[in-house]
Amino acid sequence: MTQTPTRARRSRADIAAQTREAILNAACEVIAEIGLENVRMRNVAERAGVSTAALHYHFDTRENLFEAALHYSFGRTGADVYEARGGDDTATARLARIVMASLPTTPGLRREWALWQELWCRAGRDAASRRIAIELYKEHTDWIEETLRAGVEAGEFAEHDVVAHAQLVNSVCDGYGVHLMMRSPAVSREQALDAIWAVAAAPLGVTTPYPHARRR
Structure with a gap:
């Protein structure tokens, strides 16, 4: 059965949201464990179970990821x-x-x-x-x-x-x-x-x- 364009967009949006949340949760864990200065983007990607490309799609720098992780945890x-x-x-x-x-x-x-x-x-x-x-x-x-x-x-x-x-x-x-x-x-x-x-x-x-x- 072929997905309608709206359903396909919704599915992609859901996947993107789930990926982003997995990244943020992983970032909180890794930063808390080893400190931001020791964190590499690949550490977070591995913990989240995503590719580094997917990670960089959502967060282009470690600093942006840190800020988003803080807001995520606080929220x-x-x-x-x-x-x-x-x-x-x-x-x-x-x-x-x-x-x-x-x-x-x-x-x-x-x-x-x-x-x-x-x-x-x-x-x-x-x-x-x-x-x-x-x-x-x-x-x-x-x-x-x-x-x-x-x-x-x-x-x-x-x-x-x-x-x-x-x-x-x-x-x-x-x-x-x-x-x-x-x-x-x-x-x-x-x-x-x-x-x-x-x-x-x-x-x-x-x-x-x-x-x-x-x-x-």
Whole structure:
């Protein structure tokens, strides 16, 4: 049976999208494992199971691939954070998810943190990397701000300086995240979650501890 031109185009588009996603997932894995400076395009192509020609069709330079991989990884984390957990989902529950997603608490989040650390190192000396870092930090801070505003509007959180508090929560997560990435014996995941939650919850009038169900 002959495919119609529209179906054939759709099929090619689906294949291209699947190839691109395989490349981005492979890039995240390889960069996190060996560092961007050690990555060669063929490493990513081999991990993705595609030809180097296919890789270069989607990404012409390693820098473009790195930027796309960062956005891809960050976007997947954001989708998980913002997925509603039933009709009784609250701003407090979502803030708890943001805190958890801001730390290297799972293999996937450790991989994302490894990408962030690559970006931090480059941002200090490279204007393009600095632009990406600022852009992604703004997106992450916006998640927190939106959640804090939603909580205030719902009467769930006390009035407070949303912008300043979002920056504070973000920064505290970064600090504890570095310790967890190093596997420092001084800070456990549980200690980090409790400490961040204490800072995050106090100005909101939230007195409950970090929700234990979110720790799994």
